[in-house]
Amino acid sequence: xxxxxxxxxxxxxxxxxxxxxxxxxxxxxxxxxxxxxxxxxxxxxxxxxxxxxxxxxxxxxxxxxxxxxxxxxxxxxxxxxxxxxxxxxxxxxxxxxxxxxxxxxxxxxxxxxxxxxxxxxxxxxxxxxxxxxxxxxxxxxxxxxxxxxxxxxxxxxxxxxxxxxxxxxxxxxxxxxxxxxxxxxxxxxxxxxxxxxxxxxxxxxxxxxxxxxxxxxxxxxxxxxxxxxxxxxxxxxxxxxxxxxxxxxxxxxxxxxxxxxxxxxxxxxxxxxxxxxxxxxxxxxxxxxxxxxxxxxxxxxxxxxxxxxxxxxxxxxxxxxxxxxxxxxxxxxxxxxxxxxxxxxxxxxxxxxxxxxxxxxxxxxxxxxxxxxxxxxxxxxxxxxxxxxxxxxxxxxxxxxxxxxxxxxxxxxxxxxxxxxxxxxxxxxxxxxxxxxxxxxxxxxxxxxxxxxxxxxxxxxxxxxxxxxxxxxxxxxxxxxxxxxxxxxxxxxxxxxxxxxxxxxxxxxxxxxxxxxxxxxxxxxxxxxxxxxxxxxx
Numbered sequence: 001x002x003x004x005x006x007x008x009x010x011x012x013x014x015x016x017x018x019x020x021x022x023x024x025x026x027x028x029x030x031x032x033x034x035x036x037x038x039x040x041x042x043x044x045x046x047x048x049x050x051x052x053x054x055x056x057x058x059x060x061x062x063x064x065x066x067x068x069x070x071x072x073x074x075x076x077x078x079x080x081x082x083x084x085x086x087x088x089x090x091x092x093x094x095x096x097x098x099x100x101x102x103x104x105x106x107x108x109x110x111x112x113x114x115x116x117x118x119x120x121x122x123x124x125x126x127x128x129x130x131x132x133x134x135x136x137x138x139x140x141x142x143x144x145x146x147x148x149x150x151x152x153x154x155x156x157x158x159x160x161x162x163x164x165x166x167x168x169x170x171x172x173x174x175x176x177x178x179x180x181x182x183x184x185x186x187x188x189x190x191x192x193x194x195x196x197x198x199x200x201x202x203x204x205x206x207x208x209x210x211x212x213x214x215x216x217x218x219x220x221x222x223x224x225x226x227x228x229x230x231x232x233x234x235x236x237x238x239x240x241x242x243x244x245x246x247x248x249x250x251x252x253x254x255x256x257x258x259x260x261x262x263x264x265x266x267x268x269x270x271x272x273x274x275x276x277x278x279x280x281x282x283x284x285x286x287x288x289x290x291x292x293x294x295x296x297x298x299x300x301x302x303x304x305x306x307x308x309x310x311x312x313x314x315x316x317x318x319x320x321x322x323x324x325x326x327x328x329x330x331x332x333x334x335x336x337x338x339x340x341x342x343x344x345x346x347x348x349x350x351x352x353x354x355x356x357x358x359x360x361x362x363x364x365x366x367x368x369x370x371x372x373x374x375x376x377x378x379x380x381x382x383x384x385x386x387x388x389x390x391x392x393x394x395x396x397x398x399x400x401x402x403x404x405x406x407x408x409x410x411x412x413x414x415x416x417x418x419x420x421x422x423x424x425x426x427x428x429x430x431x432x433x434x435x436x437x438x439x440x441x442x443x444x445x446x447x448x449x450x451x452x453x454x455x456x457x458x459x460x461x462x463x464x465x466x467x468x469x470x471x472x473x474x475x476x477x478x479x480x481x482x483x484x485x486x487x488x489x490x491x492x493x494x495x496x497x498x499x500x501x502x503x504x505x506x507x508x509x510x511x512x513x514x515x516x517x518x519x520x521x522x523x524x525x526x527x528x529x530x531x532x533x534x535x536x537x538x
Contacts (some may be wrong), residue, residue: 004217004218005189005193005217005218005220005221005224006054006213006214006217006218006221009217010052010055011049011052011053012073013056013070014028014053014056014069014070015070016029017049017052017053017056018049018177018181018182018185018213019048019049019125019175019176019177019178019181020048020049020174020175020177020214021238022172022359023172023173023174024053026172027053027057027069027172028068028069028492029069029290031057031066031068031069032060032068032069033085035281036061036150037150037169037170037394038145038149038150038151039142039145039150039153039168039170040054040057040128040150040152040153040154040169040170040171040172041154041155041158041161041165041166041169041170041171041173042054042149042152042153042154042155042174043154043156043158043171043173043174044156044173044174044175044176045156045171045176045210045211045212046156046212046213046214046215046502047209047211047212047213047214047215047216048174048175048176048177048211048213049173049174049213050154051123051125051154052175053172053179053462054123055123055517056071056087056154057121057152058081058089058119058121058150059071059073059077059078059081059082059089060478061117061118061121061150062077062088062089062114062116062118062119063075063077063115063117064077064117064123072377076116077116077117079256080116084182086116087115087116088114088115088116088117088119088120088410089120089121089123090109090120090121090122090123090203091123091125092106092122092123092124092125092126093197094124094125094126094127094128094129094130095125095126096130097129097131098131098134099133099134100133100134100136100137101112102133102134103130103134103138104135104137105140106122106138106141107137107141110141110145110146110149111146112175113148113413114148117150118311119148119149119150120143120148120150121149121150121151121152122149122151123152123155123340124151124152124153124154126155126156127153127154127155127165128155128157128158128160128161128163132162135161135162135164135383137164138165139164139165139168142165142168142169143168149292150168151167153169156388158171158173165343176211176212177209177211177212177213177378178211178381179203179206179207179305180206182205182206182209182211182213182216182455183202183203183206183366184201185216185521186205186206186216186217186220187202187215189217190202190220190222193224194229195224195230195231195484196230196231196394197220197223197230197231198231198232198233199307200233200307201223201231201232201233201235201236203305203306204233204237204242205219205220205223205236206235207305208240208242214342218378219236219239220242221245222239223236223239224233226238227470228465231237231433241272241274241275241276242275242276242280243275243280245287245306245310245313247266247269247270248283248284248287249287249313249317250262250266251263251266251267251283251284252287252288252317253317253320253445253506254266254358255329255354255357255358255447256320256321256325256449257445257448257449258358258359258449258450258451258452258453259358260355260358260359260411261331261425261453262488263354263355264351264354264355267280267347267350267351267354271347277340277346278337278340278346279351279352280350281333281336281337281340281346282337284333285330285333285334285337287446288326288329288330288333290304290306290314291314291317291318291321291326291329292323292326292327293309294318295318295323295326296323300314300315303377306436317391320445320446328357329357332353332356332357333353336349336350336353336437346422355400360470379424385433399455409481412429431491431495431496432456434495435495435496436448436451436452437493438491438495439451439491442488442491444491446484447487447488447491449475449482450475450478450479450484450488451466451475451479451488451502452475453468453469453472453475454466454467454468454472454475454476454504455467459500462498462499462500462501463500463501463502463503464492464500464501464502464503465503465504465505466479466502466503466504466505467504467505467506467507468504468506468507469506470506470507471505472477473506475504476504476505476506477504479502479504480504485501485502489501489502
């Protein structure tokens with residue numbers, strides 16, 4: 001009969017309990033010095049070794065051939081405990097034996113002395129499930145049990161235990177096992193079992209185990225059944241129904257560019273491929289969290305569990321985001337994750353959230369306002385407008401200082417080495433999509449962002465006129481900034497082979513030209529009319 005890996009590889013010695021050295025070292029010293037406590041409380045998340053440690057402790061205190069602290073695993077007591085047939089070690093599931101009558105039966109049973117070992121050990125799993133009456137019935141026995149009785153309580157939720165119970169136990173808190181420890185253990189198991197697994201596959205398994213060795217072994221077991229002896233990264237992604245880093249990078253870049261259409265198509269591809277939408281929401285949230293860590297830490301590899309290549313790819317992607325935009329995306333996705341758990345079709349919620357993230361700068365919400373403010377600050381910091389803001393005085397009679405805005409000068413120079421002669425306008429218009437791809441390949445993400453939503457409408461006097469919608473006014477204004485204009489004109493020259501200048505207009509704005517909001521008016525909105533002074537560039 002086949003034995004699952006997590007059962008086959010259950011720890012046989014204290015050193016096999018990975019990542020819990022602070023617990024096992026203390027217990028080993030207690031056993032070695034014969035200072036055994038009458039009650040232990042083992043706390044921690046699932047799969048971190050609580051029950052395994054409890055069984056090791058029970059075997060060690062009853063082993064007749066023990067040397068130092070590890071049980072021998074060969075005496076009658078150890079063998080019976082391993083087989084689950086020992087009458088001296090009783091495991092109780094508090095989830096199904098939680099009433100006062102069950103605890104009364106336990107109190108009656110402890111009157112009988114152990115038959116094979118020195119201690120009669122009661123392991124109560126998920127002890128927080130006991131009723132208040134059951135806790136009260138256990139209290140006195142737990143405080144002063146017979147000398148031959150030991151209690152080992154295990155729980156994932158210690159905060160639910162009464163303080164009276166906590167005060168009577170020696171408490172150990174089990175930590176989540178690190179990804180590297182899980183990978184090392186899985187690699188050793190694969191070699192022993194004759195399996196070959198890619199490091200990338202083991203890393204994904206360890207990451208999705210969430211610090212639980214048992215969960216990691218269960219995933220590895222499932223992958224081995226699915227793919228045989230050779231486990232690849234693709235195998236793990238298919239078994240878990242999660243998306244790879246490439247999909248996360250693609251949708252992250254699409255959101256950055258405000259390309260809601262491409263983002264929706266990626267979600268559709270993942271959904272058709274059988275990926276779990278709730279899991280994908282968690283994955284993209286973790287992706288943005290990693291991007292944020294890249295932005296704020298000098299050594300992000302300390303907190304980002306990815307390969308060196310993955311971290312380099314994240315660094316390249318993170319440079320295109322502002323910190324505020326990443327935080328905004330995490331906020332959207334966190335709210336989405338809470339809502340999606342209770343929604344019958346979480347895909348719809350994800351699509352709506354993605355559209356909101358793509359078009360955040362165009363709405364009137366607080367997030368939209370903050371996004372526009374962040375974009376304006378970034379534009380100013382990059383030299384689009386020279387702005388000096390001084391503190392406004394609080395005194396009512398004193399004249400307040402003004403916000404100075406230097407208007408960006410018009411560019412009048414032209415490249416004399418290239419002309420538009422001989423270039424057919426229709427040909428340039430037809431090449432527009434290729435030009436955007438050209439910008440992407442050259443990693444000119446900022447320029448691509450500005451022209452992404454624009455539509456070329458005409459070519460006149462070597463000037464390609466782009467039409468923007470009102471909500472994309474920021475992109476149109478950005479193209480008028482000297483540095484941006486110089487950069488995009490250079491790229492247009494390289495691509496079209498002619499001196500093509502780029503100019504932006506707002507659709508249907510000829511009749512309402514004065515209603516537009518340029519950089520100067522944006523500064524007026526931020527600081528007020530009386531606090532803005534326009535200074536011509538000399």
